[in-house]
Amino acid sequence: MSTSHLDRVFTNPTSRGRRREHMGLLTEATRRAGSYVANSPHRPVYPSPEAVAALDAFRTPLPDGPREPRDVLRELDEVGSPATAVLNDGRYFGFVTGGTVPVASAASVLAGAWDQNVGGGSPVGEAIDQVACQWVVEALGLPSQSVAAFNGGATVANLTAIIAGRDALYSRLGWSVADRGLAGAPALRVVVGDEVHASALKALRLAGFGESQIERVPTDHKGAIRADAFPTDTDDRTLVLLQAGNVNTGASDPFTEIIPGVRECGGWVHVDGAFGLWAAASETRRHLVAGVEEADSWATDAHKWLSVPYDSGIVIVRDGADLHRAMSGDAAYINFDESAPMNRGIQISQRARAVETWAMLATHGKSGLAALIDRHCSLAQRFATALADAGAEILAPVALNQVLVAFGDEAETVATIAAIQADGTCWAGTTVWQGRRAMRVSVSDVATTADDVDASVNAMLAAWRSVRADTSAATAPVVNTR
Template sequence: MTALTPLDRAHTHPATLARTRERIGLITEAARRAGAYVAGAGSRGVAPTADAVAGLGAFGHPLPDSPRPAREVLAELDAFGSPATVVTGHGRHFGFVTGGTDPAAAAAAILAGAWDQNPGAFSPVAEALDRVACAWVVEALGLPSTAAASFNGGATVANLTGIIAARDALLARRGWDVGEQGLAGAPALRVVIGDEAHVSAVKALRLAGFGAVQIERVPTDASGAIDASCFPADTDDLTLVVLQAGNVDTGASDPFAAVIPGVRERGGWVHVDGAFGLWAAASPALRSRVAGVEGADSWATDGHKWLNLPYDSGIVVVRDPADLARAMRTDAAYLPSDPAALRGRGIQISQRARGVEAWAMLASHGREGLAALVEASCMHAALLARLLTEGGATLLAPVTLNQVLVSFGTHAATDAVVAAVQAEGTTWASGTVWHGTHAMRLSVSDAATTADDVAAAASAILECWAATRG
């Protein structure tokens, strides 16, 4: 008889077998409850009821003194947590450019959770999938094939990563090594952004050490895009320009082709905040909306918006891998710096394997499916705008991509409609202020949205408007 190895003995130990059976049962039960949630979520309101929100108080009990069975804890999470969610994946959530969850990506997330891999340390499968998914993203967006990319915690982190890479690269070209010399006493950098730059880009600039007095704002046009005629012509090799693909209210993008070449010719760096709008480049029909964006030095986008990946998933891409490696390097005897590893391409070292979900989604959809997803969202946005304007609402900006911006008369009337819609439950939209006018903003980025969802949402919005008018 062949002697058992230490691994065999460990695997067949009664206590190990019992723990394994318990774990399998718990994961299976979690999947069953998740399936039940998905099955029922489409038949309830998008926003949770007041009773469901009040029920969250059940989680606030004192920290238990003794252990509890994991199945009881899971049941408690489901009983009080599931009813209090916002339903983002059934086609009628139009707030905050929130994509749903692609089925392949959701399934991959379950498997990846069981794998529990850290691509920042040592995991061959996580590193391989991250590498392939990054290359696919770069290819789908039409960015330089030699660029380096990495997944991170969202567009704010992606913006921060790109901006730090830009800061360090611009200073390095002047002979200043931030890694060795820090920022105190470094040559001053000039930062140029548009008046409609998103708060995540502004926050990232602050986190990278740029104060408000260092930031120059360029006027924007009626769509929220930078007015190219107002863009400064005297940028130089100490200038960082942050442009935008997809205004959060209108979907409009800055004039990349008119701005980027001149900035780069004069030695400056262009970073593009493209949280959702950058994905227009993945569609042959919509690529012209972001023409010239591929000429930038770095780009940031979200996977949990138009790519419909689970939260959280940001992606940064940098044209020259050496610039990203310089800014993100790690130095430790047990964790040597490796620009090819994820820890050498991003801020985090320990992190979840986000590339698994991105790989699954892209492998499932392919280039044509990804383009179809983006195009369908834009078609549904145009339909939603048409139905609302036919019902009397005022469209405040042309529908450029997937954003719809409408008002219902006065500021007070619009605010009342937004509140009524959020309470009614058929759909969910957010309020905003556009050039001094209170507006309802609807963002169509869930792959599950259908024309029927759009019709139902428009009808509910118009009915809420009628109800608020008495």
Template structure:
């Protein structure tokens, strides 16, 4: 066997040839097993059985002294790992606002895995796809064309990146250079959030150096959006405001048009946590729900939610490019690249080439397909709410996007129904607490979800409720 390439290199070394054959065979075998997993997903419970979970004990063993052939390792992983997975991408998983896997994005991820490119390093293809995908995201969301975007590990990291950019920019306006002087002795910043601020934003604030005692909370309305009439009118140029696009329980968004202009006029910075709700801006029918969001200074969102790209994929967007590079730039003699390279726009230097998946998804759907994906999920959420209400369940908040908040009688009964739904295996939905009441949260985010999935899932939920009552 002889392997040649365009540079006319000829590989005849037996060891090299053997490794090539083994690698090709193993990749082929992995693809076959992955195909079988996807084909069988519809015939498995959404949440794994107790026996499948117990089977994971096979992995709990000391590291052996001698190697195990890679093909045997792959077989063991598939035999015991695949049955113990939660089926996230076959249309009936409704927990944690989790997207499934878009066909083009999933296929691109397989190819990208073989490419094994470091997006933080010198890879021409990932640099171009990152540049294009970032531009497409900014355009699809209707954000300022001069803004800069960066892919990262998820909305928590995107929030952290945006908050650090905000922190350093606010200090720079005061003449304080964080890169030079650090944070010790820096003037205090004021942090303003809504009562319904998401846990990921609070974690990001803490990681950026802001403690709980620095955070002011503004009251929210019945849907969980900040009340504009309760928002402080005395913010200044040392104020960082965190707003939300898409409440994690109800899908409601803060009143951006009523809050952002005043904050920015007084010199403050507005960051929007829009992990899933920001994508409402991509829909002509729904963008009124986030009207004015484009006025902010920075935004965070997820690709692995409504874009339905594989984990993990977060995106931070900053209005002024220099504010992002000021906070994230780093250099060393061995690092070469343009200031727009991913490693200068985010926390990581070495990183997975996440833009490849997003580029493939957006390329395959286009602007209209993306809008239809978002709208369809919202329509299906409305269908879900209608079916559950018709069965006697209580929907606790209006369905504004893709979130359905439901209760089955009292709190104990609701908890028992949620547990019964998990055991039933038809679908999966998570538990939450809303206004002090235990509830079930249904998040419709998977591109694979159909009306039939919604109908079957709602019927299973009501059936489990009836069983609990019986």
């Protein structure tokens, strides 16, 4: 009679030792992670030059032999932790970075221990993926029959949707990309706005569309496509990319004025909504993306406004058949139905990304998610009001959670941003908006409070005063006192 699995586990010394070591390392990693979180408020939001320089300790030749795992973990923490940007403590405003809700961070630890390959058969991974996808579609108010899939980020989500749209348009024309490829295929027309995001352009290129094939439509003072400038002659060979949430202003394209006409003519409309699409989850902000549900596909990130760990993008397609046509794969040793994660995205092997999103939504529910979005929008307006009251220039109306600000002329603005970043109280990045250099404040960290905003505003204004004082001293006339 063969030995049972449990007998093997508890009688095999090698197995027991390996598990004790694994448990010990996980415990030590958890202790160090807890210490990192506890000490985050005492570090500058962006690492010091000394901490960055210390990273040279990692730049060594590949070791000749094994090292003690605890020593490796210690080095990772002691050298690596001080050189991180503090993204989860309320004062990082550089990119649309959601921070991480505690339950999602904890779920990530458990999912890491599970180490499930959703593309290789994982009952728990596939079940949670299915539920999380349904919840996301529901939270965003998209058509209930839509099919979603998790992936590495909005760039991959955009690429997946664009390929699905491309192949769907060709299929309607009687051309199978799976059978005939793209060589000799009828030309498709691609229409985007002038403020299209770089990730969408990269996805278009990867899907086989060159710059010369892309038509750009002018945008307004908020960065949204001007409906009056949108072409009226789209047809069944037209792929349109719209945007929910301009990366600088948060503004969205006029979906109700564009989408119906394109779809009535047989075209495909994709919406890049990396963060802005989540406005649909809030009753008070839903009107800002009115009509977005009429599109054919959407891309968004869970690691932005949903506040789960990196990386976690989501693609959603109205008709699952269009997604499956483009993404399904087959092999003699693979026997999954079309709803399996590997048949809804580019990857076959993939981690169980949905776990963190499921944990976040299970904890917050619809009302908690809406409250998070509303709070960030209110904090962004608090930022803009305080900075404007102090004399800074707000360059575009605050639509969602993005604030664009200039501190005098370009030189003064650039110097002020550099001073803010060097100060360490908070961190915000630089951008160019309609030809002007500006600072972009993205309010998306779940930890951000009104106190964080006020402290950050004070630090920003102090940096601006310092820059102006230095400028005045440098330009003051020299007085001869002899």
